[in-house]
Amino acid sequence: MSAVVDPLELLSQKGNRQPTFLGPIWNPLACGVAGVGAAIFINWGFRRPVFSGIQKHIAFGLIGLGAGYYFDQKRSEYLAKRDAVLRHYIELHPDDFPVKERKTYGQVLESWVPVR
Incomplete structure (x- = not known):
């Protein structure tokens, strides 16, 4: 049940992986929360109530979302x-990347017997 693996196919194949719900919005959301946290930290540093000046929290959150x-x-x-550069390099130097057969863990790992 071993299949042949082409290195160029590995870089161009997207597979059947489905993106998660939070995948595309994770970085903007995390930076937006960090922006609001920075506004809270600034208020705390100046010994003001942490949620005073709510416009600052909104502005920092929007700046964080944009960033x-x-x-x-x-x-x-x-x-x-990076993937395009790697794909191009593999196309130019096919001798450096021979097509290999896939191996299972059972073929790669040695058998192990515990010594007691």
């Missing part, structure tokens, strides 16, 4: 560019 979305887009661009 999280921006960083998420930059990360996606970086990963896409």
Whole structure:
């Protein structure tokens, strides 16, 4: 039941993995919460009530959402560019990446007998 693995196919194949609900909104949401937390920390540092100046909390939260979305887009661009460079390198140097057969753990690991 061993299949042949092509290195170029591994980089181009997306698979059947379904994105989670929080996947696309996790980074903006986390940065937005961090922005509100920064506003609370600033109020605490100046010895003011932590939720005073609610407009500051809203502004910091929106700035955090924008920054999280921006960083998420930059990360996606970086990963896409990296995959394209790797795919191109594999296309130019196919001798360095031979097609291999998949092995199971049973074929790779040695049998183990406990010594007591």
